[in-house]
Amino acid sequence: VEVEVEAKKVVAELRERCATPASLLWDVAAAMAGEMGAGLEKEGGSRVKMLLSYVDKLPTGREEGLFYGLDLGGTNFRVLKVHLGGSKKHVVNSESREVSIPPHLMSGTSSELFGFIAGELGKFVAEEEEGTDMPNGKKKELGFTFSFPVRQRSVASGTLVKWTKAFSIDDAVGEDVVAELQTAMVKQGLDMHVAALINDAVGTLAGARYYDEDVVAGVIFGTGTNAAYVEKANAIPKWEGELPNSGDMIYEKLTSGMYLGEIVRRVLLKLSLQSGIFGAIDNSKLKTHFHLRTPHISAMHHDETPDLKIVAEKLHQILEITDTSLETRKMVVEICDIVTRRAARLAAAGVAGILMKLGRNGGIDNQRSVIAIDGGLFEHYIKFRECLESTLGELLGEEVSKSVAVKHANDGSGIGAALIAASQSR
Ligand code: ADP
Ligand code: MG
Numbered sequence: 001v002e003v004e005v006e007a008k009k010v011v012a013e014l015r016e017r018c019a020t021p022a023s024l025l026w027d028v029a030a031a032m033a034g035e036m037g038a039g040l041e042k043e044g045g046s047r048v049k050m051l052l053s054y055v056d057k058l059p060t061g062r063e064e065g066l067f068y069g070l071d072l073g074g075t076n077f078r079v080l081k082v083h084l085g086g087s088k089k090h091v092v093n094s095e096s097r098e099v100s101i102p103p104h105l106m107s108g109t110s111s112e113l114f115g116f117i118a119g120e121l122g123k124f125v126a127e128e129e130e131g132t133d134m135p136n137g138k139k140k141e142l143g144f145t146f147s148f149p150v151r152q153r154s155v156a157s158g159t160l161v162k163w164t165k166a167f168s169i170d171d172a173v174g175e176d177v178v179a180e181l182q183t184a185m186v187k188q189g190l191d192m193h194v195a196a197l198i199n200d201a202v203g204t205l206a207g208a209r210y211y212d213e214d215v216v217a218g219v220i221f222g223t224g225t226n227a228a229y230v231e232k233a234n235a236i237p238k239w240e241g242e243l244p245n246s247g248d249m250i251y252e253k254l255t256s257g258m259y260l261g262e263i264v265r266r267v268l269l270k271l272s273l274q275s276g277i278f279g280a281i282d283n284s285k286l287k288t289h290f291h292l293r294t295p296h297i298s299a300m301h302h303d304e305t306p307d308l309k310i311v312a313e314k315l316h317q318i319l320e321i322t323d324t325s326l327e328t329r330k331m332v333v334e335i336c337d338i339v340t341r342r343a344a345r346l347a348a349a350g351v352a353g354i355l356m357k358l359g360r361n362g363g364i365d366n367q368r369s370v371i372a373i374d375g376g377l378f379e380h381y382i383k384f385r386e387c388l389e390s391t392l393g394e395l396l397g398e399e400v401s402k403s404v405a406v407k408h409a410n411d412g413s414g415i416g417a418a419l420i421a422a423s424q425s426r
Pocket of ligand 2: 073147200222413
């Protein structure tokens with residue numbers, strides 16, 4: 001009994017500390033909108049990084065022709081081709097291929113990596129093109145999604161700030177990744193032009209905008225979180241170049257990642273140490289950083305079996321916690337719920353902040369606003385997604401909510417690149 005009282009105290013304290021009442025979320029949204037403005041004022045003006053994408057034309061749905069995309073993010077890259085048939089037919093055909101990058105190339109030299117990529121791209125183009133002819137003399141346009149930190153100076157150039165994930169190719173840091181790719185393509189005799197360098201949030205925005213002109217932002221909730229939205233170029237004081245003809249500029253905003261599994265692990269460790277509710281275990285798994293991952297807590301959170309069998313299974317397999325009571329398993333589910341609900345509600349506040357920045361949180365003229373969202377967290381963690389959507393409704397109110405839609409936009413990083421290549425080259 002003593003044990004249970006202690007455990008309940010830990011959960012109650014967590015619940016209290018993770019509370020996100022609407023008033024707090026509105027403060028977060030307002031702060032986000034404010035920081036976004038500050039980040040537009042000057043470089044380093046805000047901790048919210050406001051990076052120029054240099055994309056000033058999003059696809060309209062009227063583009064025609066064959067366009068290519070290259071998506072390099074994790075350990076795989078993808079090459080794809082889309083055949084656009086204009087406003088009536090849209091995407092007539094699209095084909096893609098995923099290629100895994102040999103591990104030794106992830107820490108070799110820049111020319112080896114880009115040589116390999118260009119080689120695979122060349123093979124794909126050669127095979128795909130049998131039977132389809134390209135208009136004579138017209139260069140093939142390629143969009144490049146590159147999900148690493150890059151400092152862009154134009155829509156089709158950007159220097160690599162640093163590698164992340166499994167990559168570490170020293171001689172590529174500080175170099176223009178588009179130039180590296182272009183050089184490798186020339187070596188392969190591949191006659192292609194890189195029309196745009198983008199990231200997945202910009203691609204998501206473009207991919208959704210292609211079908212719906214009311215899409216105002218693309219947001220990624222994956223391993224990390226980031227968003228891209230369309231800003232008026234004249235609202236960007238730090239912009240030094242010539243204003244683009246369209247008067248628009250797509251921006252990207254990064255926020256920190258959401259380590260939901262890791263947060264839950266820390267709470268469970270505290271619960272174990274403070275209450276002993278998991279019995280006499282040695283806690284070694286519970287003490288291992290990042291050992292509990294977000295898909296695990298998602299699986300436990302969505303457990304619908306009457307005796308929470310999946311929770312028991314995960315606790316056993318991952319954390320070596322056995323013989324839990326149903327009460328204890330319910331407590332674990334509640335912890336997942338508290339942590340994820342907090343994250344989803346804060347994420348909703350972020351989205352509300354973007355709408356606020358765009359002046360679209362007041363339902364002016366009932367102008368429709370669509371937010372396109374992608375990323376593994378949003379796609380697979382159903383309770384996260386449902387909570388995000390309902391919280392956004394709660395924040396905006398019934399009236400404004402009628403004109404705001406959240407839409408799952410699949411595969412922005414792939415097809416979005418090819419679509420931006422199309423819109424930029426028109
Ligand atoms: P990235 O930002 O690396 O492109 P993705 O969009 O591919 O990420 O999403 C991967 C992330 O999605 C994982 O790190 C994990 O947090 C989350 N995720 C993947 N599958 C699930 C799942 N079944 N349940 C909950 N979260 C998941
Ligand atoms: Mg991604």
